[in-house]
Amino acid sequence: MCLMKSLKLSPPLALAALFIFGCQGKPAPQHIVRLATTTSVQDTGLLDILTDAFQKDGKYTLQAIAVGSGQAMQLGKTGEADILWVHSPDDEAQFVAEGYGTDRTTFLYNDFVILGPAADPAKVKGTRKAADAFNKIAAAGALFVSRADNSGTHKKELKIWDAAKVKPGKEFYIEAGQGMAGTLSIAKEKSAYILADRSTYLSMKKNIGLEIVSEGDAALINRYSLILVSPARFPKVNAAGAKAFFDFVLSKPAKEMIEKYGVAKYGRQLFFFDYAVK
Amino acid sequence: MSFIIQGFQKALHLIFSGNAEIFGIARLSLTVSLLATAAAVLAGVPLGSWIAVKRFPLKKLLIALVNTGMGLPPVVAGLVVMLFLARSGPLGFLNWLYTPTGMIIAQFIIAMPIITALSISAMQGVDPRFYQQVLTLGASDWQAIKVCLKEIRLTVLAAVIAGFGRLVAEVGAVMIVGGNIRHQTRMLTTATVMETNMGNFDMAIALGLILLTLSFAVNLALTLIQQKKVLPR
Structure with missing residues (x-):
């Protein structure tokens, strides 16, 4: 085709076509x-x-x-x-x-853990029950970051807030709408509390300055x-x-x-x- | 800072250790974006040229629509393609969802308006009298367009570069349509997102650097082709 020739694109593209369709090998459904x-x-x-x-x-x-x-x-x-x-x-x-x-x-x-900044402004450390921990966070007016993405972790978090019978004030509740790692990064930057699954926490531990403040409750x-x-x-x-x-x-x-x-x-x-x- | 340095080291290590998985990912990224760009050029350049030289009602509206398409968010393109290719969608029988073919289609839709719009404006830059002259010499519409395209090939190549650049860096559409499946539809951009999500920032930076290097190589090749056509001055 004259147009292709004038663009001098045809040989590499043909090669690329061969490459992808040659190795794609679409298996039967x-x-x-x-x-x-x-x-x-x-x-x-x-x-x-x-x-x-x-x-x-x-x-x-x-x-x-x-x-x-x-x-x-x-x-x-x-x-x-x-x-x-x-x-x-x-x-x-x-x-x-x-x-x-x-x-x-x-x-x-596996289990979820409640994480918070090392300074622990809401004095959550040592609280065994997850609902009590959430209560302290809300009462202290400390920042909390939520996944807010309809994930299993988000659903679990909402359940714990229900059990705690409180809701943090809007200004203390950050809705990230992101995956676990993205939400953890926000919590780190904001020195906030967060509910995270232990496996993601362990894999990111080296990068985030948050500590476990509550763990081990059956609700987690x-x-x-x-x-x-x-x-x-x-x-x-x-x-x-x-x-x-x-x-x-x-x-x-x-x-x-x-x-x-x-x-x-x-x-x-x-x-x-x-x-x-x- | 340490992540950036570690990223550089990791990138060099990955490239020179010949990591097969990374090579597979890089090859898929390149082929999907190159093929989508090629398809968009084959369709968009003639279409844009035709829109530019023809007179028809609502032409300005059509051009405005094409120009709007340049800003089409990749995730929207990806979502629409996903819904069409889904098993429950109208094209589900093709089984193209979560395949490289599906990703090429999504990227084609993203690149098509860019190449078309830039072709329109390039073609409209050609003196209309020149086009008319070619027609009076007995050329058909398409023959005349071809002659004009030769005149504006530098600008058309710039359109190709713009289209490819958008596609190879694009993540939203290929994430939705491809699904970031290991060994199947994982691209450099989707792998970068995944590694970032996993907290492997050094790996994410390394993938980003590999992407930039590949992108530079392709653009260098295209630019060399383009500059060879520049008349000496």
């Missing part, structure tokens, strides 16, 4: 398993090792989309994902009750579940592939990988597997 999961699973690096192990036999390709739990559920509600790995128990129960998914299996947990447990998206409701869902990933995660080899994960890098186990593997 039934080989693709689409997992919608949360950023905390990706950001700790756990997702990568599980993906590699699952794909090892070459039978399936996992498309893992790491988004907030809210968006992950939305991907399930439109039949966009085949399987969910989320941590928002109340929403999960509703999701299954409304017929979007089946076989909800809670298999994994963070439970992860797998849910199969209903093939009856969404015929395009890859039910066989989703089940294969489901069975893989709930298997002994995966359990061992998960339990060992994080010890070398962060000095402690990040996720605790509590499903009775057959």
